[in-house]
Amino acid sequence: MAHLLSTSCSLNFSSGCRPYTKPLIQDSLVFPTSLTFQTSKTPFGRLLLHRGRSQSTCTVHATTLSPSREAPKEPSHGINESSGGASKSQRVMVIGGDGYCGWATALHLSKVGYEVAIVDSLVRRLFDHQLGLDSLTPISSIHDRIRCWKSLTGKSIELYIGDVCDFEFLSEAFKSFEPDSVVHFGEQRSAPYSMIDRSRAVFTQQNNVMGTLNVLFAIKEYREECHLVKLGTMGEYGTPNIDIEEGYITITHNGRTDTLPYPKQASSFYHLSKVHDSNNIAFTCKAWGIRATDLNQGVVYGVRTDETEMHEELCNRFDYDGVFGTALNRFCVQAAVGHPLTVYGKGGQTRGYLDIRDTVQCVEIAIANPAKAGEFRVFNQFTEQFSVNELAALVTKAGEKLGLDVQTTSVPNPRVEAEEHYYNAKHTKLIELGLKPHLLSDSLLDSLLNFTIKYKDRVDTKQIMPSVSWRKMGAKPRTVTA
Secondary structure, eight states: OOOOOOOOOOEEOTTOOOOOOOEEEETTEEEETTOOOSOOSSTTOBOEEOOSSOOSSOEEEOTTSOOOOOOOSSOOTTEEEOTTSOEEEOEEEEETTTSHHHHHHHHHHHHTTOEEEEEEOOHHHHHHHHHTOOOSSOOOOHHHHHHHHHHHHSOOEEEEEBOTTOHHHHHHHHHHHOOSEEEEOOSOOOHHHHTSOHHHHHHHHIIIIIHHHHHHHHHHHHOTTOEEEEEEEGGGTOOOSSOBOSSEEEEEETTEEEEEEOOOOOOSHHHHHHHHHHHHHHHHHHHHOOEEEEEEEOEEEOOOOTTGGGOGGGOOOOOOSTTTOOHHHHHHHHHHHTOOEEEETTSOOEEEEEEHHHHHHHHHHHHHSOOOTTOEEEEEEOSEEEEHHHHHHHHHHHHHHTTOOOOEEEEOOOSOSOSSOOOOBOOOHHHHTTOOOOOOOHHHHHHHHHHHHHTGGGOOGGGTSOOOOTTTOOSSOOOOOO
């Protein structure tokens, strides 16, 4: 892995945010040439938003981002009554808040009254440079996004730019912001990315497992009462030939009964990193009394939430490529540009799905109903389950209503997985706590297709077909053209 160039810096964004400049590619890692750092122990260095306190790290001066801690003026979910009777806003740190799920969640939590801080290394944007990919939607810089949100709502979102694998950076962020809850999205989230080559597999596990360990240690050292809301994945379970329970299963064996963690059958180095995370979190809940909720999320689709719809600069990313794109989003883009829907293998692969509006709703519910000290809760976070063939049929039907000629083609499955299997996963706990699902209706599909048609001129058809093979990955670094 490349080492970061040792140069000192002082970045100043007070005169306005500049867009990303052409990245410097070095030993298969990408660094933007507009950012230079002091020597760091982590691959991407560390930057910390200057908040008027002495810092040992390099600082980013963004004078338009207010560090105000005033409580929201309007009543909201994020306000609790303190012991003295005065209202106090709950403080939520969203790690990975510049990403697909994280950005939508940060805005939603800010809107309903939580004081929000985003912690992000911006590495997801670097992955696009690295692999020659791009979001279907144009996305603004994180600084412009936050400025826009402040101008529209009057609400500030604090920003800490750095790598959670750098414990010194994370410690300073924790001590500065003092979160009551941490929402942890800050992981490499793509199974195909983790299967490109050895270096990406190692990066995925190192980044995800070490990052989560650092978060756990930061909670223990600095915010013992902080509630960890961790994004897991339904992919931890695999596709067993029995019903999938929510985290735990009661087993009777040789006359004895016990409730144990549900067996895990991960299907990529990414999914394995999530299994390791779950084990580490469960252990620290038991050993240190940490309170944690693991949200085993299904496949997310959609791009619009009430908050991201407020202005074009708040627009979320929309991935459709074979590395980061999810099934339904990819199918809608393929239909919009007249490319056959790419069904992997037999198409019987069945998974849980949910609208991104339900992702933000589930996180809000988990924060409002925290785990007890020492409790490791697991919620299966999805609303419906579909096979790949069923999704393709739904998109075909919706496309025909819009006058699109939608065809489907079976392509060799790049993954190692069962293509026909039993699948019945339980998902009642979030419903019981108040989740109101947005189900995949005809009108929602129409809206999603119209959205992709709007941006179809931005589609790079070379990104559509899968380019990562589970069986063919090796130790030699690969340059992937999607």
